[in-house]
Amino acid sequence: MKINLPTKKGTPNTNPVLEFDQLVVIGANGSGKTRFGAKIEEDNHLTTHRISAQKSLTMPKLVRPTALDVAKNEFFIGSNHPKQNVNESLSFKKDNRWGRNINTHLLNDFEKLLVLLHTEEYESLSDSKEKKILSPKTKIDTVREIWEKVLPHRQLRIKAGVIETLPIGQESNKYNASEMSDGERVIFYLIAEVVCSPENSIVILDEPEMHIHKSLVKNLFDLIENERKDCAFIYLTHDIDFAISRQKARKVWAKSYEGSNVWDYELLEDNTPIPEQLYLEILGSRKPILFIEGDSSKSIDEKILELIFSDYTVKSLGSCQKVFSTTKSFNEQSDFHHIESYGLIDRDRRTNEEVSHIQNPNIWIARVAEIENFLLLEEIVKEVASNMMKNANDVFENVKSNIISFFDSQKEKQALEHALSRVERLFKNVTNNSDVKTISEFQTSLSSFWSGFNVEEIYNTVLSDFQKLIDQKDYEGILKVFNNKGIVPNSQVVYLCDLSTKNDAYLNYIIGLLKQNGESSDRIIKAIIEKIEK
Structure with a gap:
């Protein structure tokens, strides 16, 4: 996907062109991230579906299907107008989906989302019956499948206009999905919003990690991205753990909103580490750190090891000696930051005797050369x-x-x-x-x-x-x-x-x-x- 980013502060002001599959806009609270996402939606409204951080998670107990075109317009645009092609009207979308305030309006579309899911289910099953073919996999089936992978101790039951939840193997304890916890409901909501997004669209998620336990976030969005490979994703966040988890994403550091649709921000290039100032302004990672060899954050080492050691913050340092010295220095200051650190080095032509002489318990050694x-x-x-x-x-x-x-x-x-x-x-x-x-x-x-x-x-x-x-x-x-x-x-x-x-x-x-x-x-x-x- 290729877009023009919002106007960047400078002399002269510029609108950089960016090609991306995933983009993370990261910055402190008040740095203008939400406005940044809203501006991208305005400039690309025909191909963009934005999910606000300010949203109602009230889930209705029962919904009734309607005409599919009506359900889509109600969900994507906020309302339906029988005499107007509402998809082409930015002003109609601003008025109805965003309540005339595209930046701060409380998004309240859970009922419209469920109506679209149940309507699409009904239409798909009806069409397959008419054509005498096996029942297709519907969007609500996909939502259920991903939700149950993220929360494997729970099940969803889909009925006509109703969704029920139950713990695995506890049929007598089922309950209406509207009574799910905030975390369970927001996970359902986010999955469904993305699954229902138009084909080849830009999906913007503001504070996607909100209400979700940190142990679930990475898996959730890996599964969502894997399901919608046709879409490009833009995440607006202040959480560095989440930003690091999107390892394929381009990164934008949002410093501040300057007014008049101008932002002070930096596009972080692949070979540029996240600036120290960014770490000071946002919440830092509290996971143990694994220092590894490698010249950049795009090295094979880091791509693989981030996924192998998902409970660690994996950081490339370059040379083997740098891994040794940094691990040692970091652990010597553990009373200050309370974060454990380890170093992983390649075997790299070392003999068995040389390996045995490495006595530091915080240094791990790969049993392969590289x-x-x-x-x-x-x-x-x-x-x-x-x-x-x-x-x-x-x-x-x-x-x-x-x-x-x-x-x-x-x-x-x-x-x-x-x-x-x-x-x-x-x-x-x-x-x-x-x-x-x-x-x-x-x-x-x-x-x-x-x-x-x-x-x-x-x-x-x-x-x-x-x-x-x-x-x-x-x-x-x-x-x-x-x-x-x-x-x-x-x-x-x-x-x-x-x-x-x-x-x-x-x-x-x-x-x-x-x-x-x-x-x-x-x-x-x-x-x-x-x-x-x-």
């Missing part, structure tokens, strides 16, 4: 293959053969890189030796260092170890030592699973499975966590 290698774990390859209706064993055996052959072709280069890495780490012990006080002592230390081992012998030992992995077809052992950014493409897993040939198709498919929070995601998470030493 995070990308997680994607090729046997369990994950088979999970993707099964979901693509392929023979999982055949796909994995082909991937395994391809990786072993690729590693065989790279073994000399890999052995050299491992030998260099070992020498470099040993050399650091010399240069960091605090006992060396004079240049003479330094010279003696260097001489002792260089005479203490044979570089060629190190290389040959590593090469011999690699050859054993190849001869024994030790697939896990190869993933443990093979540092190569081309490992996924050379595995041919994309072609073996008939995935798109686009860049990151395999990665994105795994991310999609993780977002579904089902049996597949559980198996993927379990496979990765088992390959992390804590």
Whole structure:
């Protein structure tokens, strides 16, 4: 989706063009987020459905279907006019849906939403009966399905004009859905509003996390976005936890509303961290932090690990040494911020002995050379293959053969890189030796260092170890030592699973499975966590 953002303060004032699938507008209370969303709706009213933060959650006990066109106009526009094409009239929408105050009107459309759901259900079932086909999946079926995934301890029963709720397995305890808790009702409301939004529309949600327990928010909107892939989503929020959970979203930092439809805001580019000032102005994350290697928030490491460790705030720091030092410093100040922090590092050419010498309990070590290698774990390859209706064993055996052959072709280069890495780490012990006080002592230390081992012998030992992995077809052992950014493409897993040939198709498919929070995601998470030493 491509839109012109509202006018940005500056000299001259500008209206930046933005292409996006998801956009998060984040800022403190009073920074003009609601007006920002309302302005986008005004400028794109034919393709936009906005859900206000100020809304009535009063749910009627019973509704009656009406004509489908009338139900749609009542819901989308606020009223129906038999002699006017109300969809083309912004003023009609402002008057009726927004009570002549598009920024602050209390949205009261729950009854209209339910009328549309029940009307669409009736029309769909009637049409399928006339055509003598099986009953279709209606919009209210979709709402129920998502609601029950978010709240698996509850069920919805759909009847004529009535919705009932009951705890799982407790038929005698059913009750009218109008008596649901605020959280249950707002979850139903948000799902239904998005499901009923027009095709290919821009859906704007103001303070989407309101009334919902934090543990449910991420899963809810992952499921909603997955259901409406045709829509673009704009979220207006002050909650940094929610903003971080929308990992594919572009981010706008709303600083202030300047009046006359002008805002002071910044579009945060992919390679720009969220400014510190933003953290000070809004509610910070109170979850434990997991520091990881990686150069940007769009690294493979962060895309995957955010979903694996959903109970943590995952933060890329760049180098391994930065992860060590930041984790240490952060934990030393825990009395001040009361947030635990951990660091996850790649194995990255470390020997078993070097790994055993890392004594910090807050540092975790991946049992693969690089995070990308997680994607090729046997369990994950088979999970993707099964979901693509392929023979999982055949796909994995082909991937395994391809990786072993690729590693065989790279073994000399890999052995050299491992030998260099070992020498470099040993050399650091010399240069960091605090006992060396004079240049003479330094010279003696260097001489002792260089005479203490044979570089060629190190290389040959590593090469011999690699050859054993190849001869024994030790697939896990190869993933443990093979540092190569081309490992996924050379595995041919994309072609073996008939995935798109686009860049990151395999990665994105795994991310999609993780977002579904089902049996597949559980198996993927379990496979990765088992390959992390804590």
